[in-house]
Amino acid sequence: MDAILPVNGMARIDYTQDTLFGPITRHVECQVSLQHQAGGTVLKVFQPLPDDLRDAQTVVFALEGRRTRGVVKHRRHLADHSLRLELERQ
Template identity: 40%
Template sequence: MKPYYRAPCACLELDFVRDTLFGPVAQRVECHVQLAALNLQGSPALRLHIDPPLPDKLDRAHSVAFEWDGRSYHGVVRDHAKCGDGGMNLVLELQ
């Protein structure tokens, strides 16, 4: 059996934008996140695993920005899925 390792968790402030009937709405939430680098069809991407409790309406985000380890990241949400542990995965195509 292959061992399962979880990435270290970081407490981050996520700035995200979601569309509503009245236009885009920006929100900021603080949550515990695990980050993993991805290659999304040749483009740099990140997988963010957000630990529960999940912030309200984060699953409706179309873009996310945050600072981690002294660098700024921002990207477009390409996929999101709820996980069995009560968390959620977001796949961000970095811009």
Template identity: 40%
Template sequence: MPLTPAADSTHFYYGLDTLFGHQTKNVACLFDVKRLDDDEPPWFVLHAHPPLPDDLAKAQIVVFSAEGRQISGIVRSTERLDDGSLRLNVEPD
């Protein structure tokens, strides 16, 4: 399925669990969203373009706007691509 334009493709939130508890951070970057309809409920691929914070690859949850609504989900896997971008596979919660 083609990438769908995100409603706000320059800003999203992500959560990390650290030694000091849960931290919510935000990142300002360009991103694209791809909906994977093979699963029920459908998963999303969040493709974030650099510059990116170093800890984004360790994100456990994300919240972003796409398809005209706010979507939150659990990051099930991440992949750093050759161009420096990051692919996050997100299961909606």
């Protein structure tokens, strides 16, 4: 079985964005769902979420006492207005 059941909860997400003036670090607390798959990690972030999270290059978050860091490989807005981030864990 490639996928493990998702873990849901409230998480603080620290994320970086590349700008003309260099990387900017921001943070937000959101309800999330985390699922580890064979190809990487999928983080689904539910509303309300900041508009600039979709432009994140890297994310670091803690959920259920476990800290995860990853590079955003793919992002997609879903029909329920949540944001799906596919991460390559570091």
